[in-house]
Amino acid sequence: xxxxxxxxxxxxxxxxxxxxxxxxxxxxxxxxxxxxxxxxxxxxxxxxxxxxxxxxxxxxxxxxxxxxxxxxxxxxxxxxxxxxxxxxxxxxxxxxxxxxxxxxxxxxxxxxxxxxxxxxxxxxxxxxxxxxxxxxxxxxxxxxxxxxxxxxxxxxxxxxxxxxxxxxxxxxxxxxxxxxxxxxxxxxxxxxxxxxxxxxxxxxxxxxxxxxxxxxxxxxxxxxxxxxxxxxxxxxxxxxxxxxxxxxxxxxxxxxxxxxxxxxxxxxxxxxxxxxxxxxxxxxxxxxxxxxxxxxxxxxxxxxxxxxxxxxxxxxxxxxxxxxxxxxxxxxxxxxxxxxxxxxxxxxxxxxxxxxxxxxxxxxxxxxxxxxxxxxxxxxxxxxxxxxxxxxxxxxxxx
Amino acid sequence: xxxxxxxxxxxxxxxxxxxxxxxxxxxxxxxxxxxxxxxxxxxxxxxxxxxxxxxxxxxxxxxxxxxxxxxxxxxxxxxxxxxxxxxxxxxxxxxxxxxxxxxxxxxxxxxxxxxxxxxxxxxxxxxxxxxxxxxxxxxxxxxxxxxxxxxxxxxxxxxxxxxxxxxxxxxxxxxxxxxxxxxxxxxxxxxxxxxxxxxxxxxxxxxxxxxxxxxxxxxxxxxxxxxxxxxxxxxxxxxxxxxxxxxxxxxxxxxxxxxxxxxxxxxxxxxxxxxxxxxxxxxxxxxxxxxxxxxxxxxxxxxxxxxxxxxxxxxxxxxxxxxxxxxxxxxxxxxxxxxxxxxxxxxxxxxxxxxxxxxxxxxxxxxxxxxxxxxxxxxxxxxxxxxxxxxxxxxxxxx
Numbered sequence: 001x002x003x004x005x006x007x008x009x010x011x012x013x014x015x016x017x018x019x020x021x022x023x024x025x026x027x028x029x030x031x032x033x034x035x036x037x038x039x040x041x042x043x044x045x046x047x048x049x050x051x052x053x054x055x056x057x058x059x060x061x062x063x064x065x066x067x068x069x070x071x072x073x074x075x076x077x078x079x080x081x082x083x084x085x086x087x088x089x090x091x092x093x094x095x096x097x098x099x100x101x102x103x104x105x106x107x108x109x110x111x112x113x114x115x116x117x118x119x120x121x122x123x124x125x126x127x128x129x130x131x132x133x134x135x136x137x138x139x140x141x142x143x144x145x146x147x148x149x150x151x152x153x154x155x156x157x158x159x160x161x162x163x164x165x166x167x168x169x170x171x172x173x174x175x176x177x178x179x180x181x182x183x184x185x186x187x188x189x190x191x192x193x194x195x196x197x198x199x200x201x202x203x204x205x206x207x208x209x210x211x212x213x214x215x216x217x218x219x220x221x222x223x224x225x226x227x228x229x230x231x232x233x234x235x236x237x238x239x240x241x242x243x244x245x246x247x248x249x250x251x252x253x254x255x256x257x258x259x260x261x262x263x264x265x266x267x268x269x270x271x272x273x274x275x276x277x278x279x280x281x282x283x284x285x286x287x288x289x290x291x292x293x294x295x296x297x298x299x300x301x302x303x304x305x306x307x308x309x310x311x312x313x314x315x316x317x318x319x320x321x322x323x324x325x326x327x328x329x330x331x332x333x334x335x336x337x338x339x340x341x342x343x344x345x346x347x348x349x350x351x352x353x354x355x356x357x358x359x360x361x362x363x364x365x366x367x368x369x370x371x372x373x374x375x376x377x378x379x380x381x382x383x384x385x386x387x388x389x390x391x392x393x394x395x396x397x398x399x
Numbered sequence: 400x401x402x403x404x405x406x407x408x409x410x411x412x413x414x415x416x417x418x419x420x421x422x423x424x425x426x427x428x429x430x431x432x433x434x435x436x437x438x439x440x441x442x443x444x445x446x447x448x449x450x451x452x453x454x455x456x457x458x459x460x461x462x463x464x465x466x467x468x469x470x471x472x473x474x475x476x477x478x479x480x481x482x483x484x485x486x487x488x489x490x491x492x493x494x495x496x497x498x499x500x501x502x503x504x505x506x507x508x509x510x511x512x513x514x515x516x517x518x519x520x521x522x523x524x525x526x527x528x529x530x531x532x533x534x535x536x537x538x539x540x541x542x543x544x545x546x547x548x549x550x551x552x553x554x555x556x557x558x559x560x561x562x563x564x565x566x567x568x569x570x571x572x573x574x575x576x577x578x579x580x581x582x583x584x585x586x587x588x589x590x591x592x593x594x595x596x597x598x599x600x601x602x603x604x605x606x607x608x609x610x611x612x613x614x615x616x617x618x619x620x621x622x623x624x625x626x627x628x629x630x631x632x633x634x635x636x637x638x639x640x641x642x643x644x645x646x647x648x649x650x651x652x653x654x655x656x657x658x659x660x661x662x663x664x665x666x667x668x669x670x671x672x673x674x675x676x677x678x679x680x681x682x683x684x685x686x687x688x689x690x691x692x693x694x695x696x697x698x699x700x701x702x703x704x705x706x707x708x709x710x711x712x713x714x715x716x717x718x719x720x721x722x723x724x725x726x727x728x729x730x731x732x733x734x735x736x737x738x739x740x741x742x743x744x745x746x747x748x749x750x751x752x753x754x755x756x757x758x759x760x761x762x763x764x765x766x767x768x769x770x771x772x773x774x775x776x777x778x779x780x781x782x783x784x785x786x787x788x789x790x791x792x793x794x795x796x797x798x
Contacts, residue, residue, distance in 0.1 A: 081744075316513070330449075386790060388787045391785060
């Protein structure tokens with residue numbers, strides 16, 4: 001998790017501080033800043049209740065240019081009405097004033113408690129400091145400043161070689177509760193120095209989000225503040241990537257890998273989670289059915305509590321497929337925990353298999369494979385277990 | 400909960416015993432029996448994985464006649480393949496042989512662990528005893544013999560006067576986990592001595608189920624064994640009820656009341672539940688939107704853990720409406736806990752209101768009213784809180 005592991009994309013600086021939004025005194029305010037306006041793309045919450053900073057940022061990012069991202073934790077600035085919008089704008093203005101850029105180039109992002117006005121004094125006092133502190137080695141501070149109930153900061157990165165030239169990608173994310181598509185509820189910022197032809201960035205982002213943040217669940221709640229931003233400075237020395245090139249595939253591959261790593265970190269850090277479980281459905285009538293079945297199993301409270309109890313309760317898994325809407329013939333289904341078969345043609349294989357499966361359930365990570373034996377459809381979904389700790393964290397969150 | 404409270408409909412007897420299916424030695428096998436074949440109607444699980452007894456019973460009930468219901472707890476006889484179907488048929492045959500009736504007149508029903516063969520010796524040995532034990536005062540034993548993780552037996556009854564003649568209804572239910580429509584996952588049997596014209600019973604049942612068992616949630620899992628059966632002996636002295644009569648309205652009203660009482664008992668007994676919460680949505684664009692919004696709030700893990708934590712976290716409630724798919728304008732929403740306003744026109748009303756709401760959340764029962772201020776659509780949904788105990792019960796269920 002140490003920052004030194006990742007090469008920082010050229011053309012970006014960052015800073016983080018403790019501004020007092022969090023009473024604990026932990027890092028809670030951060031800034032990512034490009035040396036000049038850069039290409040950007042974004043994906044945002046589909047919740048009809050949209051937090052003020054998301055409204056502001058979505059309209060700004062739509063222009064395709066961005067220079068700075070200001071992010072705070074401890075307060076979501078959601079359900080705060082017109083004053084909340086004014087506060088979000090003012091946050092951006094503070095950055096724009098200090099760094100002498102157009103306010104339209106500043107993205108703002110907030111995460112934390114809903115329905116409480118943003119403590120603007122914290123911003124007024126500390127944004128100028130942040131602007132002065134910007135440096136190349138503060139990205140791990142940003143990852144920390146984004147945390148709410150997260151147990152650890154989440155970073156991932158890649159350096160890839162495109163035509164002999166190094167291109168760097170760095171991703172930061174937060175998210176632990178309220179994680180469910182579409183899209184996975186969290187904040188994620190990815191910066192890269194790749195040189196990419198106009199119009200490709202948005203497609204790359206949407207494809208990577210679909211295979212990563214939209215394939216994870218902790219609880220089923222979609223938040224008001226979901227935001228994924230991708231900024232590309234174009235400061236690397238690669239030849240401009242064009243559509244339908246192997247270089248684009250390589251870049252998209254690296255982007256997808258980073259995002260899936262971040263997404264899995266989010267599940268692993270799911271509130272109270274002790275396990276990361278991949279639900280793999282194959283043999284479905286089609287991919288949509290496979291995804292519906294995988295999602296249904298991944299979000300079943302009964303399945304998730306059984307994982308916590310390390311109970312190879314395959315009946316609950318089959319039942320969750322049964323109400324997913326996916327086409328299925330219960331008498332054809334087979335099921336495995338990692339490589340241990342538990343069910344064949346709809347019937348349990350007995351206590352010896354259960355004993356071996358119980359060993360697999362003790363692992364921190366494992367895969368449940370469900371084969372519907374109907375067709376070629378397949379899909380995966382990552383989920384966590386549901387523990388006492390989940391209840392504790394969420395029952396006590398505001399107190 | 401004592402049986403003596405309820406008048407037993409004429410023409411029915413019952414018996415219950417401990418057959419050894421449950422290792423605890425508690426009641427686990429029961430029989431309800433009419434003196435002759437009677438009218439019946441049923442509603443069954445929509446899960447594509449259908450337990451063997453449900454398959455058998457559904458096809459038998461479709462004929463509209465039934466004389467006996469054999470029910471066991473401790474084993475669901477689900478995901479048991481062709482041998483499971485044979486076992487379910489054999490259970491019915493045992494009753495039919497002992498009581499000298501056609502096997503087609505016997506409904507069988509099972510609840511408990513999935514994927515384990517039914518211990519047929521328990522049935523072979525104890526069904527004959529049950530048949531000998533049938534009496535008018537054993538219905539509370541039946542309610543107990545249906546229990547799995549239920550903390551208490553669930554019975555409700557009514558005596559109504561139709562044209563000066565007494566008509567009796569008695570309902571028994573079980574269900575604590577895996578409670579979610581459509582329909583609410585549980586077993587419920589209602590017997591009545593009403594005299595009803597042909598073809599009305601099914602409509603009455605479906606209407607009552609829709610307003611009761613389909614309006615509750617504990618977790619979101621729909622089981623493989625859901626069954627609601629309604630048997631009418633026609634032994635009361637009322638004049639035959641015909642369509643579009645005030646007597647039919649009166650009977651349907653009593654039936655709906657019983658079923659809603661049983662449904663609320665199931666939520667109150669939701670695994671680990673400490674609270675019964677009614678989610679009331681009004682002012683929606685239409686009734687479908689209202690139901691979607693109410694269901695979304697009622698099933699949100701974050702909302703349910705906040706209830707457990709007695710935290711008036713209205714932001715989570717509004718966010719759950721936001722992802723429900725219901726049309727909404729966040730700036731028009733108001734929200735109350737019982738009669739305490741928390742949100743008006745999308746904005747929180749501050750700490751004084753929160754303090755009063757916190758007192759309401761300490762109650763064992765309360766109502767959350769969400770007014771979308773868009774139209775005339777309304778709907779309700781009953782839910783429980785999500786507690787440590789829920790996780791404990793479901794993590795340890797099979798061990």
